[in-house]
Amino acid sequence: MNLILNILWFVLGGVISGTLWMLAGLLLLLTVVGAPWAFAAFRIGRFSYAPFGRQAVSRARPDLGTGCMGALLNVVWLVLGGWYLAIQHITIGAGLCLTIIGIPFGLQHLKLAIISLAPVGTEIVRT
Numbered sequence: 140m141n142l143i144l145n146i147l148w149f150v151l152g153g154v155i156s157g158t159l160w161m162l163a164g165l166l167l168l169l170t171v172v173g174a175p176w177a178f179a180a181f182r183i184g185r186f187s188y189a190p191f192g193r194q195a196v197s198r199a200r201p202d203l204g205t206g207c208m209g210a211l212l213n214v215v216w217l218v219l220g221g222w223y224l225a226i227q228h229i230t231i232g233a234g235l236c237l238t239i240i241g242i243p244f245g246l247q248h249l250k251l252a253i254i255s256l257a258p259v260g261t262e263i264v265r266t
Contacts, residue, residue, distance in 0.1 A: 141192035144243070151244050152231040153188055156251065159227055160184030163220060176216050179258040183251075186263045190247050195254050198262045205260045213257035221256050228252035 145153075164180035167173030186193060198205055213221075232248030235241030254261060 144191040145189040148191060148244055148247065149188065151235060151241065152248060153190075156228060156231065156248070157184050157188035159224060160187050163224065167220075175212055175259065176220070179216075179261065182263060183254055183258045183261065186254075187251055190251070192266060193263050194266050195250075195261045195263055198260050209260040212259040216259060217256055221258070224255040225252045228255060 160180050161184040164177040164184060167177035167180060183195070186195060228248045228251045232245040232252065235245035235248065
């Protein structure tokens with residue numbers, strides 16, 4: 140079932156979402172300073188291509204992306220780039236929620252909008 144949902148997801152906005160996340164990661168890698176955000180963007184980008192059967196959770200182990208440093212990185216991310224990815228997910232999600240068939244996909248876009256506001260410290264796990 141997850142395979143069918145992921146194929147439909149890819150066609151109904153997943154390709155756009157995942158590509159925008161990957162583009163954000165590539166732009167961040169152009170600078171050395173943007174590397175912590177780039178790796179988070181790549182992780183969420185892969186998740187954005189096929190989200191069904193996986194979920195985003197906060198990392199439990201302490202590292203650069205957790206704790207006070209992770210919170211600071213997420214604040215900088217929100218100000219510099221997270222808002223446009225959130226707007227993109229909200230726009231696509233609202234459009235998909237207008238149809239009955241698109242509601243599960245629209246809700247997934249809204250979940251990704253929340254993740255796009257603070258991706259540092261987020262880990263993707265299989266459900």
